[in-house]
Structure formats: C-alpha cells, structure tokens
Amino acid sequence: MIDSVRIYVKAGDGGSGCNSFKGKKFTRSYHPDGGNGGRGADVNIRVDRNKQSLEHVQVKQHFRAENGKDGSGNKKKGANGRPCIIKVPPGTIIRDAKTNLLLRDMAEPDGELVAARAGEGGKGSAKAKPATSGLPGEERRLSLELKLVADIGLIGYPNTGKSTFLARISSARPKTASYPFTTSSPSLGALELSDFDEVPALIMVEIPGLIKGSNQGKGLGAQFLRHAERTRVLIHLIDMAAEEGRDPFEDYRNLNQELKSYNQRLFDKPQILVANKMDLPKAEINLRNFSSKVDKKIWPISAKECAGIKELLDCIKNYFRQGLSHEKKLTG
Ligand SMILES: Nc1nc2c(ncn2[C@@H]2O[C@H](COP(=O)(O)OP(=O)(O)OP(=O)(O)O)[C@@H](O)[C@H]2O)c(=O)[nH]1
Ligand SMILES: [Mg+2]
Structure with a gap:
C-alpha cells in the first residue's frame, strides 16, 4: 500500500x-x-x-x-x-x-x-x-x-482470523486464507448502524503484519500502525486455539509491547480483547489459562462459525452511541 x-x-x-x-x-x-x-x-x-x-x-x-x-x-x-x-x-x-x-x-x-x-x-x-x-x-x-480515518483498529498476529472477523461484521470481503500475511495492506470495512442516524457507519481497519519485532522491521514492519492512530478503540484478536503453537498470552504481551514501542498513545488506547477460534478443541483450556493472567474482559467468539459475534457487536455499538459509560463493559 x-x-x-x-x-x-x-x-x-x-x-x-x-x-x-x-x-x-x-x-x-x-x-x-x-x-x-x-x-x-x-x-x-x-x-x-x-x-x-x-x-x-x-x-x-x-x-x-x-x-x-x-x-x-x-x-x-x-x-x-x-x-x-x-x-x-x-x-x-x-x-x-x-x-x-x-x-x-x-x-x-x-x-x-x-x-x-x-x-x-x-x-x-x-x-x-x-x-x-x-x-x-x-x-x-x-x-x-x-493516516486512514477509522473508528476501530483491528490488530492481532497473522492468521488469528482478523479478515474473517472483518468480513463477518461488515460489508468488506477481504481475502482470508490459512497462511500468515494474507492481508498485505490495511483493509477497511463499514459496520452498519442502521438504527443510529448520527453516525451512519463505523469504519474498522485491519492492521496487517504485526508480530514480535515489527518495530525492527519484522513481519510487515510497524508502518501500518499509523492507520490505527486515529481510531477510538482497538480490537485485539487472539488465536485462543493456538493453532500455530504460540502461547496466546505471549502473543497478547508481545503485540502490546510493539504498540508501546511504536507510541505510547496507541498503547494507551482502550482495547477490546477478543478470543477467536473458540470452536477448536484447545481453545477452552487456553482461555481459562489466559483469563487467570489477564484481568480484563475477554470476548470469546468464533469468527468462522459466527458465534459470540452479536453480543460483541451490540456492545461496540453501545459504546459508540453512549460513549464512555459503556467503555468498562466493553474493555473491562
Ligand atoms: N477454526 C477456526 N478458524 C478460523 C476462525 N477464524 C478464522 N479462521 C481461519 O484462520 C485462518 C486465517 O484467517 P484470516 O481471517 O485470513 O486471518 P488474518 O488474521 O486476517 O490473517 P493475515 O491477513 O494473514 O494476517 C483461515 O484459514 C480462517 O478460515 C475461527 O473462528 N475458527
Ligand atoms: Mg487478514
């Protein structure tokens, strides 16, 4: 891009x-x-x-x-x-x-x-x-x-299901595949808020290519993080089934470290933690493990099977409608 x-x-x-x-x-x-x-x-x-x-x-x-x-x-x-x-x-x-x-x-x-x-x-x-x-x-x-203008920034390791999730909740149809770095430039999707007139759509941007060391140029580098700078909230998607053998908690910590190295304001942005791939066998136990280490609300979903998405989406909409009073419910 x-x-x-x-x-x-x-x-x-x-x-x-x-x-x-x-x-x-x-x-x-x-x-x-x-x-x-x-x-x-x-x-x-x-x-x-x-x-x-x-x-x-x-x-x-x-x-x-x-x-x-x-x-x-x-x-x-x-x-x-x-x-x-x-x-x-x-x-x-x-x-x-x-x-x-x-x-x-x-x-x-x-x-x-x-x-x-x-x-x-x-x-x-x-x-x-x-x-x-x-x-x-x-x-x-x-x-x-x-610097793209979007309301929500979607971050997460490659292959965690960001594009699948984006396609579930918006009109966007980004390519999804079972290999990392499928998305090579930020893609945008619009979440319709049909019952809400003042803000006709919320724009979400998928930030691709983040891994440990992105700030040193690994993966696709940290260059695309600039497109998350104007967003109001970040969705941090984690592969809770650990399909690629990494520890979900390590993933979470590593990406936050990358945000912090990029800039403090991005690190301080409210973050919605989403545990994806909950349809897979190891996800439940991993989530229990993860929850014991992270004292925040976690939204379990399966982007592939469309489970848990509606609850999350309703809460996001309320947050944008009614502002800060809903932030705690959303981000914990
Ligand atoms: N079982 C399962 N697989 C999923 C789920 N969500 C996504 N996947 C699969 O995970 C793989 C990666 O999905 P993508 O949506 O392309 O992931 P991404 O994070 O956008 O990946 P990059 O663009 O490469 O960074 C695909 O094979 C998806 O079908 C889920 O909830 N459950
Ligand atoms: Mg993608």
Whole structure:
C-alpha cells in the first residue's frame, strides 16, 4: 500500500496582456485595444471517499495546472486555465516537503486545499501602458502522508482470523486464507448502524503484519500502525486455539509491547480483547489459562462459525452511541 509520497505541483502562469492598437478610420490616431491575459489555474487537492491509498498520486508525481491564454486585439481576454485536481483519500496529511510545515490534515470528507495558487493574467494595452505579462503560478514540493480515518483498529498476529472477523461484521470481503500475511495492506470495512442516524457507519481497519519485532522491521514492519492512530478503540484478536503453537498470552504481551514501542498513545488506547477460534478443541483450556493472567474482559467468539459475534457487536455499538459509560463493559 502506498501511503506516503512526495509530489511536485505547479499552478498555471497568467497569460500575457496583448499590446495592440487599433487605428481610427480617416484619422491618424490609434487607440489601444489589447485584451487581458487569462488567469492560470490552481492545483487543488480534494478528498475523495472512493480512494483508499495514494497509489495513483505516486504514479504521477508531477501535477501542473494549465496556463492562462494570452489576450488578443479587440479587447479580447485570454481564456483562463483549467485547474488540476488531485484526489486523495480522507485522512491525507499534507506538508510542505522543504519545511515540513503542516498545510492541511484532510480528515474531513469534504476537505479541499489550494496546493499551488495560479498567476493572474497580465493587463492588455486597453487597460495598461504598456501591456503587462502574466504572473507566474506558484510551484512547490509537497509530502503527502495517509493516516486512514477509522473508528476501530483491528490488530492481532497473522492468521488469528482478523479478515474473517472483518468480513463477518461488515460489508468488506477481504481475502482470508490459512497462511500468515494474507492481508498485505490495511483493509477497511463499514459496520452498519442502521438504527443510529448520527453516525451512519463505523469504519474498522485491519492492521496487517504485526508480530514480535515489527518495530525492527519484522513481519510487515510497524508502518501500518499509523492507520490505527486515529481510531477510538482497538480490537485485539487472539488465536485462543493456538493453532500455530504460540502461547496466546505471549502473543497478547508481545503485540502490546510493539504498540508501546511504536507510541505510547496507541498503547494507551482502550482495547477490546477478543478470543477467536473458540470452536477448536484447545481453545477452552487456553482461555481459562489466559483469563487467570489477564484481568480484563475477554470476548470469546468464533469468527468462522459466527458465534459470540452479536453480543460483541451490540456492545461496540453501545459504546459508540453512549460513549464512555459503556467503555468498562466493553474493555473491562
Ligand atoms: N477454526 C477456526 N478458524 C478460523 C476462525 N477464524 C478464522 N479462521 C481461519 O484462520 C485462518 C486465517 O484467517 P484470516 O481471517 O485470513 O486471518 P488474518 O488474521 O486476517 O490473517 P493475515 O491477513 O494473514 O494476517 C483461515 O484459514 C480462517 O478460515 C475461527 O473462528 N475458527
Ligand atoms: Mg487478514
């Protein structure tokens, strides 16, 4: 997934004013009739909810808006340039690449930024003596970084059933398979809250590739954790059947350590502990063991057989509806 890129943007230059004079019939006098140059066009960055990565921006990298056309005789103004619009997913953070100054955090669904301002057109001889040339359009280098905007972050070791769970509770259909790292970039799913108008859907993001040592680059590294930073709550999915021979409690401790190494705020986020694969034989005993070591509420489910999901989902919805009073019930 491409989630950080550097780009060059150049707004259109203004067209030149025209230096033209028209002679009057039967006299030797001339009067100026040169038209103004057209305005160049801006480069705009606009949020598009259908975009989920910056891949299309990375492919192009250079973005130029059209120049204004020159003015002509008979006071004819040159045409304005056509703007260049760069569409980005919600959650794109835009900085000046040179100074690293934050220009805009496009977290809102209708965000728009004038990334490079166009040059005004020059004045024609009808307005100025002599006619003037157009002003240059702004140019700059920007760095774009995507931090997806989601309500819930879904973390867990590879193969714990994150995608299966995401598919159960949302409209998303991520690939699931019995080998690790099936999901190689964050995938989003929307949980419908049909009976709740103010928040039409909760967005959940699966953070792939976390293992012990991700902060040192193991697995898929910790790069995708940035997409969990804006979430309100994390769901930590644990393979309670220990299908791959690891100890569930060790998994839980290791991933929390990775969160902490990445940043304290992520570590401090409320965490919903979900024990998955409870349909498998060893899960019950492992859960008993796990519960004796972790003093938190644990939600036992089977994402595959769709057990325990409804109770968990109801509690998540209540938490988002009624806020903190439900946090204790959800996270323990
Ligand atoms: N028995 C059982 N198997 C499950 C359950 N949930 C998921 N699985 C299986 O576990 C395997 C991994 O599931 P995924 O949903 O791809 O797991 P993931 O955590 O998204 O894995 P990565 O994307 O590779 O990190 C698949 O073979 C699933 O069918 C469950 O509740 N019970
Ligand atoms: Mg997956």
